[in-house]
């Protein structure tokens with residue numbers, strides 16, 4: 001019954017050459033029918049179902065800015081589906097999905113000498129001068145860690161010698177800063193180590209790691225402080241004593257200002273994880289307060305900065321009180337020749353990471369993402385995906401949409417292909433903390449699933465067995481790209497990534513190439529072809545596998561259109577879903593305005609075709625007045641926080657011009673993992 005209704009609903013939308021009045025009528029009909037379907041799934045009030053009239057035809061304007069003109073330009077086939085009547089199939093109007101799209105250029109990822117580091121060494125932890133109990137019990141038994149990774153081999157001896165260090169190594173290569181355990185410590189001594197991390201999930205993850213690591217050492221107590229948690233409970237824990245204190249910057253500052261029992265007199269280590277982020281100007285004020293509080297004790301302290309994308313430029317730009325490089329370790333001879341390589345912005349990526357890019361016109365973004373998710377999670381086994389999306393509202397919208405449209409079971413039982421159910425999760429900064437923690441834990445342990453998230457999950461999170469990273473919206477920098485893809489292929493495992501770009505954004509591939517990152521191209525048509533396995537989206541023609549390649553291509557298009565129609569019908573079924581889609585589109589556009597000026601030539605709001613972008617939110621038209629609301633009022637959304645990044649970049653540039661070189665650029669370097677020393681104990685921040 002439901003299937004029949006869906007069929008007739010699609011039919012109404014596909015009918016060609018209709019008058020706009022009849023078209024309007026049919027769209028209204030489809031809305032009503034869908035309302036019924038909606039009612040079967042989630043009951044809604046009649047008032048919520050009333051509005052599905054916002055269907056003003058979009059004039060199929062061309063992309064305002066032409067696609068970049070690379071040497072080879074491949075034209076996307078523009079044959080209208082109506083022309084296929086010769087196969088005896090009824091006319092199907094594939095809406096405007098496959099028409100009036102910009103040309104898709106071939107992406108020629110420049111040849112780069114991609115930096116891939118070997119993760120493991122043949123050395124074991126026994127070779128280090130560590131406490132044998134720590135090695136046997138904590139590392140070998142509790143953590144199942146036997147061999148050292150390259151970065152551990154290089155870093156641990158340096159840290160044990162008491163030097164400050166900046167450590168840069170590829171994502172997922174394993175850092176265990178907690179190795180330096182003091183066996184003579186008492187709980188009441190307070191923090192011995194302070195670990196600052198940029199996000200709450202990372203705080204939680206680091207805390208759990210320390211809990212495991214310190215399990216046999218019951219007298220050493222780790223503790224976590226983070227935004228969203230109850231201050232009172234944290235105060236009580238601080239009063240009792242925390243020896244390894246992990247915190248997000250803001251919440252630590254809160255306690256420094258308001259909790260009397262917080263004391264730093266025993267602190268011997270300060271660890272800034274994801275240091276290029278924690279040193280970001282966004283955290284600068286908080287970090288100043290923290291450093292001043294730590295420095296006030298006057299005690300010598302070891303400082304460790306960790307990140308896969310820390311560059312000297314970033315450190316200088318942050319104007320940290322880094323005053324000099326210590327060159328007193330024998331094997332750390334100054335090596336001026338090595339400086340250019342070490343100073344370059346080449347990022348190392350995991351050795352077994354396969355990176356892909358797909359160029360998809362805006363209008364087809366939604367169906368292409370859906371098809372990719374179906375490919376991996378419905379028709380393949382044990383796949384775990386993380387999909388990065390630029391705004392919280394868009395995450396929420398896609399979660400609801402995909403759950404409603406993709407998770408519906410096929411009405412026929414005779415499906416040839418094995419399929420598994422889809423489990424969607426979401427994570428973003430607008431969620432309540434309990435929910436965030438719950439999702440994070442659930443996704444960590446699940447065997448298969450799709451996490452839709454913002455960049456809140458981009459850094460540091462060690463989520464096991466993630467097989468694919470999808471960047472549905474491109475990152476704001478090459479560094480963030482590296483952190484995002486770093487959520488897979490961890491600690492020597494295999495993993496893959498897929499970057500979505502529109503035809504006008506393909507120059508981002510060159511930006512990545514400048515950082516020695518090389519991608520191979522995946523074809524949109526190949527992704528969409530998955531829909532041939534899914535009978536829920538079959539076209540109205542009688543598809544026969546013996547027919548020509550052109551017929552196959554046409555059937556793929558028909559199915560993509562059916563899927564898009566399902567999305568649009570869901571969105572237009574009631575006022576609530578329509579408003580959700582509109583605000584998701586709006587937040588996407590706002591996020592688009594926040595790309596740094598250095599990338600504006602690629603990601604500029606003016607390059608977006610609003611009607612096409614609207615289609616990727618299941619909207620039939622671009623809502624009126626959208627453009628002006630984006631450009632005139634960018635500060636209304638939480639997502640516009642990212643807008644600060646733009647300012648940060650500008651300030652960063654100014655700082656770079658103004659500040660003298662604070663760090664001696666003589667660096668020790670082997671491949672791309674480099675360690676250099678500095679001293680910021682002596683200076684206070686002002």
Ligand SMILES: Nc1ncnc2c1ncn2[C@@H]1O[C@H](COP(=O)(O)OP(=O)(O)OP(=O)(O)O)[C@@H](O)[C@H]1O
Pocket residue numbers: 143144145146147148149152169170171172173174175176307308459460461462486487490491
């Ligand atoms: N020597 C080792 N042998 C085996 N596993 C290890 C080893 N060291 C760390 N690990 C594990 O590898 C995973 C990745 O480690 P970790 O999260 O510290 O990497 P990272 O380099 O800090 O990553 P990111 O840059 O993304 O923050 C963790 O699950 C950790 O327990």
